Amino acid sequence: MGGKNIFTGWFISLLLAIGFIALLIYVIKVKKWKFSEIHPAFYILVSWIGFALIGLGFYNENIYDHYLGFVFVVPFLLTGVFISMLLGKGNILRWVGVALLAYLVIINLIVNPLLKDPNRLLQRSIDVSKVIEKNNDQKSFNLAVIADNNYEAGYEYFLLKDNYPVVDIDAQKPDTITVQLFVVCELIPNSKCDPTHNPKAQVASFGWSKIEDSWEVDGAIVYKLVHSK
Numbered sequence: 084m085g086g087k088n089i090f091t092g093w094f095i096s097l098l099l100a101i102g103f104i105a106l107l108i109y110v111i112k113v114k115k116w117k118f119s120e121i122h123p124a125f126y127i128l129v130s131w132i133g134f135a136l137i138g139l140g141f142y143n144e145n146i147y148d149h150y151l152g153f154v155f156v157v158p159f160l161l162t163g164v165f166i167s168m169l170l171g172k173g174n175i176l177r178w179v180g181v182a183l184l185a186y187l188v189i190i191n192l193i194v195n196p197l198l199k200d201p202n203r204l205l206q207r208s209i210d211v212s213k214v215i216e217k218n219n220d221q222k223s224f225n226l227a228v229i230a231d232n233n234y235e236a237g238y239e240y241f242l243l244k245d246n247y248p249v250v251d252i253d254a255q256k257p258d259t260i261t262v263q264l265f266v267v268c269e270l271i272p273n274s275k276c277d278p279t280h281n282p283k284a285q286v287a288s289f290g291w292s293k294i295e296d297s298w299e300v301d302g303a304i305v306y307k308l309v310h311s312k
Contacts, residue, residue: 084158086190095162095187102165103129125164132157162187204237207301212241214298214305215265223248223261227285229276230269235285238267254288264289264308271302278306 085091106125110118135154139146169180192198215224215238226242226249228235235251242249253259266286268276279292286292292308299305 084162084187084191086187086194088190088194091187091190095158098165098183099158099161102161102168128157128160128164132161203301204233207303208237209241211267211300211303211305212238212245212247214300215242216245216247218296218298218307219247219263219265222263223250225250225252225259225261225264225285225289226267227264227278227281227283227289228267228269229278229281229283229286230267233269252285252288254284260289262309263295264292266306266308268304268306269302276304276306278308 084095106121110121132154135151135157139150166180166184169176169183171177172180215226226235226238228238239249250259250261264286266276266278266281268278270276278286279294281287289308289310291311293311294306295309296307297304
């Protein structure tokens with residue numbers, strides 16, 4: 084919600100905490116403990132995030148971002164409620180709500196992924212597959228991808244779609260090791276690739292190898308490896 088801005092994240096968290104405390108004070112002192120006058124949706128949201136925090140508090144392993152997916156929407160809804168309440172108050176609080184909403188919109192637009200250059204993964208997968216198809220000598224072959232955030236599946240899809248015999252290496256099954264291995268390196272700089280000595284399973288299982296040829300495709304390097312004699 085804070086557009087990956089730490090200050091904004093803390094600021095929103097503080098506002099939500101203040102809003103929750105203010106609601107409790109309002110109910111206790113003004114409404115004389117009449118919790119029945121609070122909208123049921125508020126109880127749902129508080130229970131939602133409360134049980135999430137308690138449950139994750141008992142979890143003793145590492146907590147990754149995607150573990151929070153089931154509760155991710157709650158802070159957004161609570162913030163929306165908070166801003167909506169401000170907009171329904173007097174002139175000063177209404178302008179505070181408008182300013183807060185505008186700030187959150189702007190801080191998120193600044194880091195909007197649409198403003199970044201596209202990675203063209205789909206087009207690269209198609210182009211790389213075509214290069215492999217053109218240079219595979221009509222034989223079955225193995226495939227490996229050296230990248231920070233990508234895997235073989237995207238390239239394999241287009242290769243299998245065109246009926247090209249890509250074979251997944253299984254170190255326990257020698258017959259899955261073919262005479263050639265195509266390695267797609269997406270690392271920048273490309274000097275970090277070192278396709279013949281990379282520790283990735285698909286490369287290591289292929290065995291001792293040498294580079295027979297290479298091609299640059301859409302910022303990636305495609306290496307054709309064969310077994311060393």
